[in-house]
Amino acid sequence: MYIQQSDLFWGMNRDFVKKVMNIAEKKSYGKGHFLFHEGDPAVNFYVLIKGQVKLMIGETSQMVYTVDRAGEAFGWSSIIERDTYSASGECMEETILQKIDSRALLNILEQDPVNGLIFIKRLAGLIGNRLVWSYKMITSSSQASVSMTGGTGQIEVSEAAA
Numbered sequence: 001m002y003i004q005q006s007d008l009f010w011g012m013n014r015d016f017v018k019k020v021m022n023i024a025e026k027k028s029y030g031k032g033h034f035l036f037h038e039g040d041p042a043v044n045f046y047v048l049i050k051g052q053v054k055l056m057i058g059e060t061s062q063m064v065y066t067v068d069r070a071g072e073a074f075g076w077s078s079i080i081e082r083d084t085y086s087a088s089g090e091c092m093e094e095t096i097l098q099k100i101d102s103r104a105l106l107n108i109l110e111q112d113p114v115n116g117l118i119f120i121k122r123l124a125g126l127i128g129n130r131l132v133w134s135y136k137m138i139t140s141s142s143q144a145s146v147s148m149t150g151g152t153g154q155i156e157v158s159e160a161a162a
Helices: 014-023 102-111 113-146
Strands: 024-029 034-036 044-050 053-057 062-067 088-091 095-101
Touching (some): 014 102, 044 102
Antiparallel strands (some): 053 062
């Protein structure tokens, strides 16, 4: 059911969606459970049913994105044939997911090139949106780190900049 609600699958051929639903496994995870770690073999793709998953990168586990909308997909490293996940995924609360084996999904995509192409285009859009979101986060945090507030919460402008 939630696969049909996912932006990636919305409006696609019913038989195609049914094939994907047949390989999806509904799984529940507790708060603090790691679905995967950065550098782990990328073997599964996920669609959120309920809950919240924090995606983090680096040794300090810098949060890069929060998956919190029903139907939202993640774990795309496994679909674009990356050998490993580019981030770690941790459940921030009780979480229910559709877990999809990436090899089986890729097989379905290859068997139905029309819907497969639509899926890949939508996946590229999802990745692009997250990239833009990341750029905005980097820009806002870098500006915040160099802006002087003098403890007032207001940005001070030097005479040279004015």
